[in-house]
Amino acid sequence: MPDRILVLNAGSSSIKFSLFRGRDGALAADVRGQVDGLSPEGAPRFVARGPGGAVLAERRWPASAYLDHAGAVRALLDFVRGAAEGGALAGAAHRVVHGGAVFAGPELVDDGVLARLQTFVPLAPLHQPHGLAPIRILRELDPALPQVACFDTAFHRTLPPVAERFALPEELHAAGLRRYGFHGLSYEYVASTLGSLDPAAASGRTVVMHLGSGASMCALLEGRSVATTMGFSVLDGLCMGTRCGALDPGVVLWLASERGLDPRAIERLLYDESGLLGVSGISSDLRTLLASPDPRARLAVDLFVYRIDRELGSLAAALGGLDAVVFTAGIGENSAEIRARVCRDAAWLGLELDPAANAAGGPRISGGRSRVSAWVVRTDEELMIARHARRILARAVAGEGRAVSEQAPRTPGIADLSAFGPARSTVRGAPLAPEEVGRIDAFWRACNYLALGMIFLQDNPLLREPLRPEHVKNRLLGHWGASPALSFVYAHLDRIIRARNLDVLFLAGPGHGAPGVLGPVYLEGTYSEVYPDKSLDEEGLRRLFKQFSFPGGVGSHCTPELPGSIHEGGELGYVLSHACGAAFDDPDLIVAAVVGDGEAETGPLATSWHVNKFLNPIRDGAVLPILS
Structure with missing residues (x-):
């Protein structure tokens, strides 16, 4: 039976690894090394060293070569399989920074554990994604390989309640605002x-x-x-x-x-x-x-x-x-x-x-x-991780099922964050402050004026003089009815993105509602960055109004000329299908899909209801349908 355990510690631009084997009842590292330079501007390098520090293997990629974490894990796995007797591993173990208030010890990774760990990304946005990435990659490369997650926070689950607490309202404590503590694997080794x-x-x-x-x-x-x-x-x-x-x-x-x-x-x-x-x-x-x-x-x-x-x-x-x-x-x-x-x-x-x-x-x-x-004391977090992994894997082999650690008691009311748990509201506390509501309302009203201006006006954009026939376009195209809804959704998504530091993709189903997308994109400055002649002044505004649905300008749909546009409407079925496709392979992405009236799209609509069956909550992002 294989007795080698691969330990991985992944960062934003590197992956450290160790290969442990049992000797006389103890664990020893046969190989330690790392792959670094995992960034667009990096020069990737793989190096593996033996117990005495001698270089066992080394590989360099050209500075122009972009090696991502998937490529690094693939190269590392090829080396490890060659280094391990028979090419087999007992399992892989990972340092994961955050186990939240849930995990008090190491866990054998399954779909449920991985989904739960994904929910802790907001608690450690700069570290948690890098720790989870190699787990997902290995599950793709070797689905049969058992994997164990070990947490920097788990050792501190013995903190008394008063040591965990901030002087904040109970609802925030229950939502996860508490002292977790880190470097737990190091402290556990020293202890x-x-x-x-x-x-x-x-x-x-x-x-x-x-x-x-x-x-x-x-x-x-x-x-x-x-x-x-x-x-x-x-x-x-x-x-x-x-x-x-x-x-x-x-x-x-x-x-x-x-x-x-x-x-x-x-x-x-x-x-x-x-x-x-x-x-x-x-x-x-x-x-x-x-x-x-x-x-x-x-x-x-x-x-x-x-x-x-x-x-x-x-x-x-x-x-x-x-x-x-x-x-x-x-x-x-x-x-x-x-x-x-x-x-x-x-x-x-x-x-x-x-x-x-x-x-x-x-x-x-x-x-x-x-x-x-x-x-x-010279700490050895990798050895601590390997010890945990050997114990968890031995339990699994012995048929004891998932090696679930003893959980510390949860505070009543703590948010049970799980992709597989019961549906619950994530909105607590008071509504938006009046000042914030006022700012959003002002932004939305300005967007509505811009939408009207694009549909109707070719001159006099700020209405500095009474309207005359020559100020109005001869042929009016574009849906005013869809525009207020689109800009309303856009404004509030913008607020949530900034408040929660989210990655969100906005899909507009009502294609003729292009003014409702162009308005906020221009008002926030993005449109002027792409098209400098549509500047944020009166002349730029005049050009923005005149070009809309005008010969030589832009169409009345959400066309490719609109910055960020990836399709031109599609109302019901198409927008949902596109949304699910955009969410593939990006677990941190939320795709907000504004659904229109659908017109005669019965076929695409019927098909689109089944697209979500292809979404994996661990590997893929989430789709948020919004009815316009």
């Missing part, structure tokens, strides 16, 4: 090794510091997580390489109201342009900052250490005392200077550093008389 290093710490009160480009800390009581610095997202807590760490929520409100930053711009600032990079203006790499004489670099390092010191005091308070501290991950394992500064600042807790042991890298770096012991 598993602590008994052999310091039995008193393993059964007592320990703070583990996972210090890397992403950094967090965790309070362990008898090996269980009871408090952690990361909360709802990986932004919280410590100052990190490019992430801000703990931040007053008022700062986000100020950035939106005073600087006019939209959610994407704020996301980019807090995730990619802050932390050590933002403070120093030099680098996100702590090694570079430690070697720099620049005062800004010194300030960034001081802030990094200061935040660790503050959180250490907070976590010690949550534990009611402290028996040990552990440094792990890239900075924690390799930076003697940072370890020394943190330990010196923690002298008040009873921690005495052994400078020689610290310089040597441990494992114990505290002095013999220190009341609090200090350790350096």
Whole structure:
């Protein structure tokens, strides 16, 4: 029987992998490596190394070659099958960042589990999709291969309810706004090794510091997580390489109201342009900052250490005392200077550093008389994932069915997010604020005027003078009746897209309602970007009006000349068929299909009702029919 387990850890532009095999009851990595450069501007490279670091295989693609995650997994699987005896694997295991408030341990992946994990994408939009992508790809390439999902959040499901809670209304807590904690696989590995290093710490009160480009800390009581610095997202807590760490929520409100930053711009600032990079203006790499004489670099390092010191005091308070501290991950394992500064600042807790042991890298770096012991532990998240996978796969082989982890009790009223659960309302709380309703209404009314202007006017677009016959087109084409409905739907979809950071495709079934699509597209500025002569001024507006359904202009349908248009109407059947086709192979996409009156489309309509049978809720997007 195969005993090799493939472990995958996927990011936005790389996939790290390890190949584990059982030896004398333990697991050891025969191969570790990665495929990186998975971006349009990257130069893809595959490398695999043996236990001693020797290169076993390497492949490079031209800089002009675009290798996506599917191609990377395919190349990786070809290598692994050649490296594994007989080419067979016992299974594959994946690091998945978010298991929500549902999964308290690893899970054997099936359709239901994968659908549930997809619902957690809004909780970790920059990480969750990358963790799920290789699972889907392997299911396509090798449907019989068992797969196990292991979660960074699962280890923290032991947090007491008060440690999970934000001071927000219950409905928001039930909807998922709570502290989840991350780096759980790293903390779990450290907890598993602590008994052999310091039995008193393993059964007592320990703070583990996972210090890397992403950094967090965790309070362990008898090996269980009871408090952690990361909360709802990986932004919280410590100052990190490019992430801000703990931040007053008022700062986000100020950035939106005073600087006019939209959610994407704020996301980019807090995730990619802050932390050590933002403070120093030099680098996100702590090694570079430690070697720099620049005062800004010194300030960034001081802030990094200061935040660790503050959180250490907070976590010690949550534990009611402290028996040990552990440094792990890239900075924690390799930076003697940072370890020394943190330990010196923690002298008040009873921690005495052994400078020689610290310089040597441990494992114990505290002095013999220190009341609090200090350790350096090299974390191995991949080994932790492989251990979980072996246990889950053994249960499955033994016929115990799905290896479902023991679930922590759910708070009554928690949203049961599932693609297969009962239908429920996702809208809670008060309706839109009057100010927002007013803005949307003003936008919609402006769209309606634009629709009328396109149908009727060829001059005098702002009605600066009384209408005369020469201002009106001689031949009027275009449906006014469909236009208000289309622009109304467009305006509210726009609001939802911005509020929830969604990917939405808009399909207009009523083809003659082109003015109802052209209006909002022009008003938001998109049309002028594609057609600069239709500028956002009086002359541009005149040209927009005159060109509609006019010789040499644009047709009265949603024609290809309309930016973003992919078909010219189709009312009932055609628009639904097109919507389902557009949703294929894009699980994050919502296709909003505005359905018209249908005219005589009985054949296409009858067929379109069956198209949804081809949609897979795991692999494909969702279709939202909207009756006009």
